[in-house]
Amino acid sequence: MKILKVMCAAAVALSLVGCAQTSSSDEDLTKVTLMLDYTPNTNHTGFYVAKNKGYYKEAGLDVDIIEPGDNATTSMVAAGKADFGVSYQEDVTYALTSEDPLPIKTIATIIQHNTSGFVSLKSANINSVKDFEGKTYAGWGAPSEEAVIKAVMNEAGADFNKLTIVGSDGSGIAGLSDEVGKNKVNLGWEFYGWAIIKAMQDGYDVNYMPLADLDSRLDYYTPVIITNNKMIKKNSDTVKKFMEATKKGYEYAVDHPNKAAEILHEDALKDTDMKFLKESQKYLSSQYAKDADSWGVMKDSVWNNYTDFMYETGLINKKIDAKDQYTNEFVK
Numbered sequence: 001m002k003i004l005k006v007m008c009a010a011a012v013a014l015s016l017v018g019c020a021q022t023s024s025s026d027e028d029l030t031k032v033t034l035m036l037d038y039t040p041n042t043n044h045t046g047f048y049v050a051k052n053k054g055y056y057k058e059a060g061l062d063v064d065i066i067e068p069g070d071n072a073t074t075s076m077v078a079a080g081k082a083d084f085g086v087s088y089q090e091d092v093t094y095a096l097t098s099e100d101p102l103p104i105k106t107i108a109t110i111i112q113h114n115t116s117g118f119v120s121l122k123s124a125n126i127n128s129v130k131d132f133e134g135k136t137y138a139g140w141g142a143p144s145e146e147a148v149i150k151a152v153m154n155e156a157g158a159d160f161n162k163l164t165i166v167g168s169d170g171s172g173i174a175g176l177s178d179e180v181g182k183n184k185v186n187l188g189w190e191f192y193g194w195a196i197i198k199a200m201q202d203g204y205d206v207n208y209m210p211l212a213d214l215d216s217r218l219d220y221y222t223p224v225i226i227t228n229n230k231m232i233k234k235n236s237d238t239v240k241k242f243m244e245a246t247k248k249g250y251e252y253a254v255d256h257p258n259k260a261a262e263i264l265h266e267d268a269l270k271d272t273d274m275k276f277l278k279e280s281q282k283y284l285s286s287q288y289a290k291d292a293d294s295w296g297v298m299k300d301s302v303w304n305n306y307t308d309f310m311y312e313t314g315l316i317n318k319k320i321d322a323k324d325q326y327t328n329e330f331v332k
Helices: 002-028 045-052 073-078 089-097 143-155 192-201 229-234 236-255 257-267 274-285 300-312
Strands: 030-035 061-066 084-087 104-109 116-121 136-139 164-167 188-191 206-210 224-228
Touching (some): 030 236, 061 236, 073 089, 116 192, 143 300, 192 274, 257 274
Parallel strands (some): 030 084
Antiparallel strands (some): 116 188
């Protein structure tokens, strides 16, 4: 009995030592914050996988994933309010060519191609950009939105002045109509991997025109991962560790889309239909690293092409080199 008590005491002591070591290890983790661009979705799966599978912890990081709320992620990262953020190529170019340039840099692209495009009900018979004439488009009011629509209509020989543009009421594809007239919306701009797949699952019969098919310059990176210049200069090791773990998360999602969708569902989207999530994830897992040597890497040509487009359409008043907007240093 005495020997048993001694053994039990030793076991308890060892278990406490183990707990103490775990606690100490957790305390030793470097805390970093990642701010998303929007509410969690399948663009963000790799982050949640990296956290769930312990990739961040293995890299010595305690990553807090937060939503932006009413804040602009790019500005928050520039101000050091978040260490990393999810943004868009055009936002980065805006930020770097503004009167007071923001100290940020893109360190990875989440998806290799622009997976957004124009959507309408098939019954509306909007089969080409020329068919935009006489229709009503609902959008979010960004300057680049009108510039893109005007450019693709001009290239198609369509009259931009014959398109009515109104603010979106948030109803998305559910608010589209095949009728033309007052208070009728015929056209929207959505991401295929989320809104289009959801609409088709809900029984909508739609026409979809990928932006990349309308003008090669519009095949820009969206979304991307950014950090601030101070972080790169003073904490490059943390940036490297964060990106290595994040890359593992996205590579896992590429290889295991169903399991990745289950992780996203459990950790961030419990109220979202699993069938939809798996279908969305299946599509995006095929897109994350499509046509690239590896996930996250970017090309000068993509940055320069869209920068040229922004300059030519008056969205920015000066050009900026690709090398000043991004680096592949942390994803190669």
